[in-house]
Structures are given as C-alpha cells and as structure tokens.
Amino acid sequence: MKRSGVDLLVGLFVLLGFAALAFLALRAGNMSSALGLGPTYTAIARFDNIGGLKPRAAVRSAGVVVGRVESIRFDDDTYQAEVSLALDQRFQFPKDSSVKILTSGLLGEQYIGLTPGGDDQMLTEGDRITLTQSAVVLENLIGQFLYGRAAEGAPRE
Amino acid sequence: MTRALLLPFVWLLDLLAYTGRATRFFVRLCWLALAALRRPRLVLDQIHFVGNYSLSIILVSGLLIGFVLGLQGYYTLRRYGSEEALGVLVTLSLVRELGPVVTALLFAGRAGTSLTAEIGLMKAGEQIDAMEMMAVDPVARVLAPRFAAAVIAMPLLAALFSAFGVLGGYLVGLELIGVDPGAFWSQMQSGVDWLADVGNGAVKSVIFGFTVAFVALFVGYEARPTPEGVARATTTTVVSSSLAVLALDFLLTALMFSST
Numbered sequence: 379m380k381r382s383g384v385d386l387l388v389g390l391f392v393l394l395g396f397a398a399l400a401f402l403a404l405r406a407g408n409m410s411s412a413l414g415l416g417p418t419y420t421a422i423a424r425f426d427n428i429g430g431l432k433p434r435a436a437v438r439s440a441g442v443v444v445g446r447v448e449s450i451r452f453d454d455d456t457y458q459a460e461v462s463l464a465l466d467q468r469f470q471f472p473k474d475s476s477v478k479i480l481t482s483g484l485l486g487e488q489y490i491g492l493t494p495g496g497d498d499q500m501l502t503e504g505d506r507i508t509l510t511q512s513a514v515v516l517e518n519l520i521g522q523f524l525y526g527r528a529a530e531g532a533p534r535e
Numbered sequence: 536m537t538r539a540l541l542l543p544f545v546w547l548l549d550l551l552a553y554t555g556r557a558t559r560f561f562v563r564l565c566w567l568a569l570a571a572l573r574r575p576r577l578v579l580d581q582i583h584f585v586g587n588y589s590l591s592i593i594l595v596s597g598l599l600i601g602f603v604l605g606l607q608g609y610y611t612l613r614r615y616g617s618e619e620a621l622g623v624l625v626t627l628s629l630v631r632e633l634g635p636v637v638t639a640l641l642f643a644g645r646a647g648t649s650l651t652a653e654i655g656l657m658k659a660g661e662q663i664d665a666m667e668m669m670a671v672d673p674v675a676r677v678l679a680p681r682f683a684a685a686v687i688a689m690p691l692l693a694a695l696f697s698a699f700g701v702l703g704g705y706l707v708g709l710e711l712i713g714v715d716p717g718a719f720w721s722q723m724q725s726g727v728d729w730l731a732d733v734g735n736g737a738v739k740s741v742i743f744g745f746t747v748a749f750v751a752l753f754v755g756y757e758a759r760p761t762p763e764g765v766a767r768a769t770t771t772t773v774v775s776s777s778l779a780v781l782a783l784d785f786l787l788t789a790l791m792f793s794s795t
Contacts, residue, residue: 388579391586396691398694399690399698399733399737401698402729404729405724406626
C-alpha cells in the first residue's frame, strides 16, 4: 500500500478510537454533568448520620441538580459529619434553607435535598447551613417501630 | 537416584532464569519502545498492521456482544421490574469488564499470534542474526515499534468495542424489545461514572496491551527457529496471554472497584 494510504488509515483508526472514548465518557458516562457545573460556591452542613452519602453525589432542589457534594469529613469536636456542598453560582438560596439526605428510588444512591427557606439574605461562600436532617437508618426505624408497639401494648397489661 | 532428586531444583532454577530473562526483556522493550516513538514511520506501519487489521473483528464482536447483553439483560431485569436499568447494565458490563478483557483476548488471538509468528519466522530465517551482524539492535529495530504500536492500539480498540457494544445494546433494546430510549440513556448517564468506570476500563486496556504485546513478542523471540517451534510458539502466545489477561483482570478489578 502507498505511504500516504497507510498514514491515512492509521490516522482514521486513531481518530475513531478517540471518538469512541469520548462518546463513552460524555454520552454514556456522566462527565458532562460531573464537570459541567461551572463556577460554584461552597456551603457547609453538619449531619449526625450521613448514611451512604458519597462525594460527588448530587445536591437537588425541587428535584433538579443544583450542585455536588464536594467533600465529607468527620469533625471530632462535635462528633458530627461535616459535608461541603458546591452549589452552582447561578442559584441563590436563603440563609435559612434546610438540607436533608434522601434516597433516589428504592435501591438508589443517596443525594442531598435542598429546600429553600424564607430569609432575605442569601447563602454566600463558606456559609453554614444549620437546619439539617440526617439519613434514615433502617435499624433505627425498626427500633422505633418495635418500641412504639411495646409502648402501645404496655398500658393494657 | 540423586539426579532424580535434583530434577525439581533444576526445574526451579530454569524457571527462575526464564523469569529473569522475561523481566529484562520487558524492561528493555519498554525503554526501547519510548525511543521507537522517535521513528514514527516504523510505529505507524505497525499500528496499521496491528490496529487497522483488527478493526473488523473488534467492531463486529462488540456489536454482537452488545446485542446479547441487551437481550440477556432484559430477560433478567424484567423479573425484578427494572427494565429501565438496561442501559446501565449493558454499559457498565462493557466499559468495566467486557470491553478491555474481550478486546485483549481477541487481540491476543489476532494480532498476538501474527506478531509471534512474524518474529519466530524472522528468527528461523536468520534475519535477527543478520541484523545483529550489521550492528543493528533487532529488539530496537523490529520488536520495540511493534510493542509501542500494540500498547497504543489496545485502548483504542477496547473503546471502540465498548462503544459499539453500547450501540448494539441500544439497537436491540429499542427495535427488538421496546425499551424506552429516554430511560435507557438517562439512567446510563447517571449510573456510569466517566472516571471510575470508563477511566478504569481504559487503564485496564492499557495494562492488557502491555501484557499481550510483551507475551507475544517474548514468546516469538524465544521460539525455536523451526516451523514446528513457530507453531508451538503461537499456541503458547494465545494461551499464556489469555490466562495472564484474565488473572490480571481479577487483580485489577479487586483493586479498582472494591471500594465502590
């Protein structure tokens, strides 16, 4: 085969390979949503129990993704989990907004649900969100249920 | 009597010597492959030989495996009412495991054997010795460009395999089964992580490229320079590189995906 023919075919092959990789990363994977948030500001929230929350989990308000979980660390002063949220700068939330840890679907991953409050002042970089609700732990739920049933049964005896 | 007792030790020493030779060969190959990139003509020719000629088997296999994954995945997911998750199932299976591994196995069978046969025949035809007579390092001139080409071509082939597999799964899901395309793609896009899944799969395919190329070239270089020796060498290439790829796959999977 001629010199230029080989070069052309090899170039085409390499191009196709990279196109396939790009397709997998962007269309089949979540690269565009994981990286495409644009400029963000950080807010911090403390939870008693984060359950199965992982870094890069979504922060949703009204079901729409408005940010990502940046990092999770354990604070050994307050013995709570400290979660840093990277929120899209396009969206402003009042200072008294509340965050909950919710699960998407039955076996789904956990994400942060952000409910706006009614304050005039908005959250800024590094602000702390004080109203938090921890993840639901199944064992605690069962314990509550059993304890409630026992309390119901006790007065009759 | 003592000779029979000493046999296992002799065998062990031979094995150690073989391993040592193989390691030195591998290190030389990696080093010279970097140098070979300065002669792009050689590497380009080899990429054409190793990559372009493998395209037909890789693409068609990817498509067909995508079809099968789509069907089998659907039959199983339907029992749990989770047909929407077909996209995630097909893509994760391909990108994490089947893409790198099956591509490596096909590559070993197609390109690995031709590399081994080529090197073995060059040895049998005394071309390797002739090069050494001319003070041309045969490893640098002949083997290193093939190594570099295989390492470059493998991840590209694996990506093409996975991409065609995803398309195959989508076609089967849409045309044959009637899965909702929106659910297919949206669940896939939220379920497949570009770094942890696609990225790890790409790293795996690079490592498998190193493995298959090294085994093919080393076995060819060490082959007995007779037609029978070359034939046995090609068999050894396929068997050894396939087993090595599968064993490495287990190790890499345990390393990469355990924490998730």
